[in-house]
Amino acid sequence: AYMVVGLTDQCSGCEAAESLALFALDVINCANKFRTTDHFSPVIRVGLASGTVVGGVVGGPSSPLYRLFGDTVQLAGLMELSCRKMKVQCSETTFRLLREAPTYLFHFEKRPEESVLLANNVLSFYINGAVKRSLITHEQSEQRRQAALLAVQFKSRKNSIRRGLSPY
Numbered sequence: 779a780y781m782v783v784g785l786t787d788q789c790s791g792c793e794a795a796e797s798l799a800l801f802a803l804d805v806i807n808c809a810n811k812f813r814t815t816d817h818f819s820p821v822i823r824v825g826l827a828s829g830t831v832v833g834g835v836v837g838g839p840s841s842p843l844y845r846l847f848g849d850t851v852q853l854a855g856l857m858e859l860s861c862r863k864m865k866v867q868c869s870e871t872t873f874r875l876l877r878e879a880p881t882y883l884f885h886f887e888k889r890p891e892e893s894v895l896l897a898n899n900v901l902s903f904y905i906n907g908a909v910k911r912s913l914i915t916h917e918q919s920e921q922r923r924q925a926a927l928l929a930v931q932f933k934s935r936k937n938s939i940r941r942g943l944s945p946y
Contacts, residue, residue: 781846781854783831795828795872796879799905802826802866810864825857826868826905828875857902870901877926882908886926 782801785794802824809820829850837843853869861867867889868876876884887904 781851783833783846791828792875792878793880795826795875796882798826799866799868799872799876799879799884800882800908803905803908806864806866821863823858823861823863824866825854825859825861826866826872827851827854827857828869828872829853853900856900860902862904866905867902868905870903873901873903876905881911883911883922884908 782798784798784801785791789797806822806824809822813819827850829848831846831848831850833844833846835842836845857867857869873886876886885906885908887906889902889904
């Protein structure tokens with residue numbers, strides 16, 4: 779398992795989320811193309827979460843290790859654990875950041891709330907791809923964003939009604 783943290787003083791949360799999501803999609807694409815002589819192909823699951831983390835060195839002088847801690851780290855691990863093979867799953871916070879990403883328009887698939895292991899009412903989304911915003915018109919972009927938002931709202935209300943809760 780590998781962990782990547784991406785944010786610098788020079789970029790916003792949207793830009794950092796966009797960079798990591800594109801990196802994750804590239805890793806999945808590379809793994810899909812990779813084959814060994816004995817026809818082995820790697821299996822990858824990616825979990826993305828956005829938020830604060832704390833890092834520090836733990837362990838003794840003979841074997842120091844740098845570790846990351848916090849709710850965001852745990853949520854990213856949960857996203858990875860409950861993810862389907864060869865997919866990228868992101869948290870609701872990352873989803874919201876990616877909807878405002880400056881360069882790419884991402885394609886999402888909402889997961890049922892029950893699909894995230896060990897967590898109650900955690901919204902998560904698969905990232906199924908991305909298209910450079912400059913390749914689509916502003917009108918198409920806005921239509922897709924509105925359609926995606928309506929689909930997410932509709933599914934969320936439908937799930938609430940199914941559980942006997944108020945959809946509002």
